[in-house]
Amino acid sequence: MSNEDSSVAAALPSFKADLGQSSVSGLSSGAFMTVQMHLAHSSTFVGAGIIAGGPFRCAESYRAAAAIAEDALTINALYVCMNPLIPQAAPNPDKLASVARDTAAQGLIDPVENLASHRVYIFTGTEDSVVNSSVVDTTRQFYEKLGVAPGAIHYENTLPAGHSIITDNPEDNPLGVNRPPYINQGGFMQSQVILEHIYGPLKPPAERLSGRIIRFDQTEFFGGDPRASMSRFAYAYVPKAVEEGAPCRVHIALHGCKQGYNYVNFVNGQPDLENCPPYGNRYYTTTGYNEMADANDLIILYPQAEGTDSAASQNPEGCWDWWGYTAEDPQNPDYYSKQAIQIQAIHRMLQRLGGQ
Template sequence: MTMPLPCRAALPAAGALLAGLLLAACTKAPAAALPKFAVDADRVMVAGLSSGAYMATQAHLALSDRIHGAALVAGGPYGCAGGKLEAALSTCMKGEPAIDVAALAARAAERAAKGEIAPLSNLAGDPVYVLHGRRDATVAEPVARAGAAFYERLRADHADLATLKVAWDGGRDFPHLLPTAQGTGGCESAAPYIGNCGFDAAGAIFNALYGAAPRPAPATAAGSLQAFDQRVFAPAGKATQLADQGRLYVPKACADGARCGVLVALHGCQQNVEAVGEAFVRDAGFNRWADAYDVIVLYPQTHASLAPLNPKACWDWWGYTGADYDTRDGAQVAWLANLIDGLRR
């Protein structure tokens, strides 16, 4: 899309947040409706980086009737922040004070019993993959370990979750980003928070969630990347604080009518399209593997705001959309449920 001249002239003089908001306003145009596909409901998974990892575990717990596995990169356990920003910035990023995994697991069971999240029994057999880099200075290792321990505690506490599969991968040398094995970017934690660290995280995520690849991934993605209108999926009476447009990657086989899985890929803070362009949706590595596995990739998009205070365009994992943010009634969780349902033919 060509940006109008007044917008292009104004952007260089704007601060980072203002520039992001201005860019969003300047590029608004009607996006296409989300197309529908033959979706294999048993192969709908979620993955996320940083705030996207926290959102991924929220979606997995709240929507386990729709989502059947989760990959968390540099994120912690469900319910960690407890609706408090100060807890999010301390306990849930630095691990100080330590995270009480047993209490979080008990709280999740209470919420499931009340119907605030889906029944925990839905998690039986689900794969969970937790990835953390040893050089991550943003999210401490004990926080990520607690993300894996949370699921392990659920498995220990509930006999019907004996088949819940939890994999911890914390021995790799990369900082706070999504590591790749392609591209020219250095392995440093800086925008767009994707770096060639000699490890294909996207491939590892696909393998953990979907099993061995039925065929090798192509060198470059061969499907189509599309924009779609996110606004139509907003739950009634809820302000989602999301961008107007999202992105969708469709392998050719899926476009031609094959029955395909779905991966919801959630970017981290300052990694949305408004902040880094299409770097995450094009270069994270998911699209190549989507071709190999016949999986559609949804790339939902947040946006930065001053009210509510979310200047880095993070997903809501501490309550800026409301106290029910990490339940089925939460604005972004309910929106995501509508999005997944809307993709199905």
């Protein structure tokens, strides 16, 4: 029996969370998922933080990129949404803004008009070799075209950072590298910048945490469906004051590929259990969100994606779905709507935190 099978975790508790003041951020696949969550439930959120992520449904930029629909989505993801050959081949923000409006008109996501009052943080490092800065620039344009005021967008594109979330932890990777665990040392806590941009002035981060990290069983939120490619457990940081009944807000922090707690490298389709990377807990413990949460009565929700390489789901690097790998019908992929399996699961977690 594996350690995970023999472990137990309680159900996610409820708190006095004002769900109308929720926000979401993420890195890489978590950033693409952040955009999808943000648009799907814009009536719930007040802002978003996007670190190295592209615009809504960019993996469908060129639906005729391959004869097989599934291949077309993957080709778009790799060569349009991550590394376009030239900036002109990056996602088209005008087209994708129109797609977002059409998606809202069909009732698949909340009305895009909600975004006009939101605040958005967008970041790309000049040394990022995973998601090109030309792609992230289209994310800024995409939000502007949907009505987010330029002054409400904090766009940072001058720091010589690799593909990573930035911290001031001396033990993290050098700033400009592009390697796991994709947490680089840049002399500041990017999580703090994100939260302060979304919420306005906040108290400085706590020097010592008063609360606790809750591990909970997240399978109830996606029904244990293997197509979800989500782990058994997820995490939330809850400050002591919130646990004792203080009103609070919720911020969802979405890790990137290879950053889930139980990420395992797959070799020839098999999990390489003898060489598991020892950094799976870093995103929910060392990125600075918890210290800001503790000082400001925030709950930080850390959903967890899981690497899978099976007939049900091909996602060996443990990424969030932003190109359709969870789709039952590749011709009509549903990875971006309120009914998408991962978005629905995360939203259910959020509702639980608010007592719904």
